[in-house]
Amino acid sequence: MNGEIGLIVKFGLFSGLREDEMVYVYDRPECNNLSGCYCNNLHALQKPNGISIILIQWHRGHKKCYFTITPTSIFEDFKSLTSFSYSPHIKSAHSYIKTKDATLNFMWLRKAHYNVMCKKMKPFEANILAWGAKTVDAKHYAMYELDLMSKSYVESWLKFGININ
Numbered sequence: 526m527n528g529e530i531g532l533i534v535k536f537g538l539f540s541g542l543r544e545d546e547m548v549y550v551y552d553r554p555e556c557n558n559l560s561g562c563y564c565n566n567l568h569a570l571q572k573p574n575g576i577s578i579i580l581i582q583w584h585r586g587h588k589k590c591y592f593t594i595t596p597t598s599i600f601e602d603f604k605s606l607t608s609f610s611y612s613p614h615i616k617s618a619h620s621y622i623k624t625k626d627a628t629l630n631f632m633w634l635r636k637a638h639y640n641v642m643c644k645k646m647k648p649f650e651a652n653i654l655a656w657g658a659k660t661v662d663a664k665h666y667a668m669y670e671l672d673l674m675s676k677s678y679v680e681s682w683l684k685f686g687i688n689i690n
């Protein structure tokens with residue numbers, strides 16, 4: 526997979542974000558204050574193992590997205606796209622995936638991500654990533670458990686033969 530569409534598919538798979546969350550993450554500026562800042566912008570914590578934890582803290586309705594874990598290089602490439610929106614980018618990514626397998630779609634990427642995470646992470650951690658959690662839990666993880674989670678993330682993908690480092 527090459528080019529912008531390949532990158533978008535990869536970011537979808539490795540981040541497990543919903544489509545509207547991907548658009549939100551693209552549009553939102555990054556904040557440089559990484560020491561417990563509560564502003565509305567993205568806070569990207571880079572880990573030495575090539576993984577970034579992106580604090581998103583976005584909710585609308587009953588859907589909540591506190592943070593995601595993704596390879597730093599894929600996140601940076603995604604943020605460097607000259608533009609990104611549902612149409613044409615996500616639409617094109619859908620079409621691209623359909624040419625590979627008509628049964629696949631972005632929701633599948635999200636499920637694949639969740640399944641991969643479940644191979645290594647504790648169900649509670651994977652659930653936080655996939656579905657959000659109560660604010661207190663998310664903050665607890667943000668403060669204390671993120672190193673561990675970034676390691677689990679790498680190990681999860683390794684189980685499928687994908688070396689992120």
Ligand SMILES: [Zn+2]
Binds near residue numbers: 556562564568
């Ligand atoms: Zn901030």
